[in-house]
Amino acid sequence: MLEVQSLSKAYGKKQVLDSLSFSVKPGEIIGLVGENGAGKSSLLQILASLSRPTSGTITLNNQSYKTELKKVRRQIGFAPQDVALWEEFTVAENMVFFEKLAWNRLNKDQLRQLCSEMKLDKWDDPVNTLSGGMKRKLNIAISLIHEPNLLLLDEPTAGIDLKSRKEIGAYLNNLAKSDGKMILYTSHDMDEIRQLCDKIYCIGNDPFYYQVLKAYGENPISL
Ligand SMILES: Nc1ncnc2c1ncn2[C@@H]1O[C@H](COP(=O)(O)OP(=O)(O)OP(=O)(O)O)[C@@H](O)[C@H]1O
Incomplete structure (x- = not known):
């Protein structure tokens, strides 16, 4: 379980996150909107431990981000908004490269299987010949190599076609419901968020998203 207590973040004088408290249970998919x-x-960067909060506490499966960061990091998978891949290398070469940086070992067949589960079958194609949607799938596959418990995805479906969205959605749903992974996910697509997520958290002071989701009959939580 991920537990966040009174989390705040300021950049200089600019307060961005103001005392957020929430939790995520195994098997839950949370949509973050705002x-x-x-x-x-x-x-997401704070939860990925790439940035520090100004104040507040975070624990993942009872392990503290402050005092047990090494153990915590092993449990986190993060796919940032910007796709970060070796463009000239093939899908296979990218997977093998990132496997070397991971904590656990997977062989080539297992890496290929990970891509196939994402419906990414261009194993021998250079990344610079892939579509945007395929690159996003590869980014997610890479974030799963070390079998994290907590998966953080920053707009994983931005700018990609409906079919790939559905495939990514189905895959994430399976990861949560079959493997018990906790997934936090941002998107500006309200239909997608409503279909995929168990809970929706609205961030920020503008009540727009909250009101839209209420009008759809959802029960969003304002953080
Ligand atoms: N490293 C930084 N230094 C200073 N300000 C920052 C930094 N990173 C983000 N910000 C500011 O913090 C605020 C929140 O940015 P953030 O990228 O977290 O928002 P977001 O909700 O993800 O936005 P978007 O939907 O556009 O991706 C913005 O005003 C941004 O300019």
Whole structure:
């Protein structure tokens, strides 16, 4: 379980996140929504342990981000908004490269299987010949190599076609429901969020998203 207590983040004098408290249980998919600049990416970066909060506490499966960071990091998978891949190398070469940086060992067949589960079958193709959606799938596959418990995805479906969205959604749903992974996910697509997520957290001071989701009959939680 991920537990966040009174988490705040300021950049200089600019307060971005103000005393957020929430939790995520195994098997839950949480949608994070909010206007541009509300702080969604800032929150994911803090939860990915790439940035520090100004104040507040976070624990993952009872392990503290402050005192047990090494153990915590092993349990986190993060796919940032910007796709970071070796463009000239093939899908296979990228997977093998990132496997070398991971904590656990997977052989080539297992890495290929990970890509196939994402419906990414271009194993021998250079990344610079892939579509944006395929690159995003590869980014997610890479974030799963070390079998994290907590998966943080920053707009994984931005700018990709409906079929790939559905495939990514189905895959994430399976990861949560079959493997018990905790997934936090940002998107500006309300239909997708409503279909995929168990809970929706609205970040920021603007009540727009909250009101839209209420009008859809959802029960969003304002953080
Ligand atoms: N490293 C930084 N230094 C200073 N300000 C920052 C930094 N990172 C983010 N910010 C500011 O914090 C605010 C929140 O940014 P963030 O990227 O977290 O929002 P977001 O909700 O993810 O936005 P978007 O939907 O556009 O991706 C913005 O005003 C941004 O300019």
